[in-house]
Amino acid sequence: MAGESGKIDPMYQFQIEPLAQLNIAGYDVSFTNSSLFMILVLGALWLFMWGGMKRDLVPGRWQMAVEGVTGFVNNMLTSSVGPEGKKYVPLVFSLFMFILMANFMGMMPFGIVPGLHPFTVTSHLTVTAVLAVISFGTVLIVGFWKHGLHFFSLFVPHGTPWWLLWLIPLIELFSFLIRPFSLALRLFVAMTAGHVLMKVLAGFVINGLNAEAAWVPLVVSIPSFILMIGITLLELLVCAIQAYVFALLTSLYINDAVNLH
Amino acid sequence: MPQISQILETYASQFFWLLIVFGLIYFTVGRVMLPKVEATMDARDRKIADDLAAAEHARAEANNLGDSGAADLAAARTAAQAKSSAAKAKAAKDADARLGKADAEISAKIAAADAELAKATAKALSGIETVAAEAAADIVAKVSGAKVTSAQAAKAVKAVMSHG
Numbered sequence: 001m002a003g004e005s006g007k008i009d010p011m012y013q014f015q016i017e018p019l020a021q022l023n024i025a026g027y028d029v030s031f032t033n034s035s036l037f038m039i040l041v042l043g044a045l046w047l048f049m050w051g052g053m054k055r056d057l058v059p060g061r062w063q064m065a066v067e068g069v070t071g072f073v074n075n076m077l078t079s080s081v082g083p084e085g086k087k088y089v090p091l092v093f094s095l096f097m098f099i100l101m102a103n104f105m106g107m108m109p110f111g112i113v114p115g116l117h118p119f120t121v122t123s124h125l126t127v128t129a130v131l132a133v134i135s136f137g138t139v140l141i142v143g144f145w146k147h148g149l150h151f152f153s154l155f156v157p158h159g160t161p162w163w164l165l166w167l168i169p170l171i172e173l174f175s176f177l178i179r180p181f182s183l184a185l186r187l188f189v190a191m192t193a194g195h196v197l198m199k200v201l202a203g204f205v206i207n208g209l210n211a212e213a214a215w216v217p218l219v220v221s222i223p224s225f226i227l228m229i230g231i232t233l234l235e236l237l238v239c240a241i242q243a244y245v246f247a248l249l250t251s252l253y254i255n256d257a258v259n260l261h
Numbered sequence: 262m263p264q265i266s267q268i269l270e271t272y273a274s275q276f277f278w279l280l281i282v283f284g285l286i287y288f289t290v291g292r293v294m295l296p297k298v299e300a301t302m303d304a305r306d307r308k309i310a311d312d313l314a315a316a317e318h319a320r321a322e323a324n325n326l327g328d329s330g331a332a333d334l335a336a337a338r339t340a341a342q343a344k345s346s347a348a349k350a351k352a353a354k355d356a357d358a359r360l361g362k363a364d365a366e367i368s369a370k371i372a373a374a375d376a377e378l379a380k381a382t383a384k385a386l387s388g389i390e391t392v393a394a395e396a397a398a399d400i401v402a403k404v405s406g407a408k409v410t411s412a413q414a415a416k417a418v419k420a421v422m423s424h425g
Contacts, residue, residue, distance in 0.1 A: 014263040016271045027273040035278035042282050049294040055301045070298050090291030126275035
């Protein structure tokens with residue numbers, strides 16, 4: 001983390017470094033630390049789900065946890081889309097669990113091993129953009145598949161006065177088209193800002209301890225450290241909330257596509 | 262900000278690996294593991310619902326049985342009460358009759374005893390009169406030498422005794 005000048009760069013944690021070069025069809029698809037953490041997320045998710053597949057009548061703790069999460073996503077979809085929402089549980093569940101696991105994986109204290117640092121996959125715009133496109137693309141496909149061109153009636157809400165028909169569809173279209181961007185940016189910004197804040201505070205703690213004057217650790221490091229404990233807990237909360245927001249918004253958008261307005 | 266400054270060098274790798282990983286998650290976790298978990302939950306919910314229905318049925322049956330049992334119990338209790346009150350009444354009547362009989366016997370005995378006593382008293386009294394009259398006649402003869410008939414003596418004694 002520490003740069004060569006001894007300064008702590010809070011942005012270094014987002015650096016993508018190739019671990020193995022790989023080229024396919026002229027594109028650089030190297031295996032990077034980002035890819036590594038995606039694979040870690042996949043492994044963690046497999047492990048988590050595997051623990052919940054004992055299929056006991058009376059669930060143990062692990063099975064209870066897995067069933068709690070699946071029941072949560074299931075509820076979310078049935079309450080916002082209705083009984084038809086069951087079809088979209090696999091997609092929303094995958095999105096939710098991937099984001100949740102990636103957020104938590106970025107909070108793991110791998111940094112205590114020298115030379116390692118955790119990487120938050122969801123703090124990258126390229127990743128959140130793909131997830132947002134998956135979510136938005138599903139809405140488009142479902143909408144046009146189910147309603148054909150009638151899907152455009154989404155932009156004319158019920159009860160629009162005739163003299164506003166030139167304006168309301170424009171606003172609706174704009175708010176519809178902005179959805180993938182807001183989905184992608186919200187997650188990206190939340191994760192980036194939280195991690196930068198944590199790294200800056202950690203820098204205060206370390207630099208304060210290294211300072212010459214004896215009063216600096218007392219005045220700077222200890223308060224920063226106490227604050228960091230709170231911020232870390234808050235970050236863990238944000239990890240869960242952002243995954244929830246992404247999944248909830250996706251299910252609301254799917255509701256638009258399935259039921260129109 | 263590496264997310265933006267590195268975007269041109271890394272987007273292909275990010276897209277490639279994300280699509281692989283997310284595809285794997287969707288097709289293994291979402292399409293295979295998730296339905297199994299949900300099937301387990303559904304089976305459990307169904308089992309719980311079935312068991313609850315069976316329990317409810319058993320409870321209704323038990324309630325019915327309990328109701329008829331209570332009625333039987335009440336009938337048996339009234340029968341027993343009637344029997345016991347009849348027995349009590351009969352016993353009271355018997356006791357009364359026996360008591361009355363005993364009372365009559367005792368009063369008859371008392372009356373007989375009273376009559377005997379009165380007779381004995383009368384007899385004794387008359388005995389005393391005769392003795393007193395003889396004694397009086399004797400005493401008169403000895404004191405005055407006058408001869409008193411026993412009838413006269415008896416009369417005198419009677420007069421004295423009635424004055425008492």
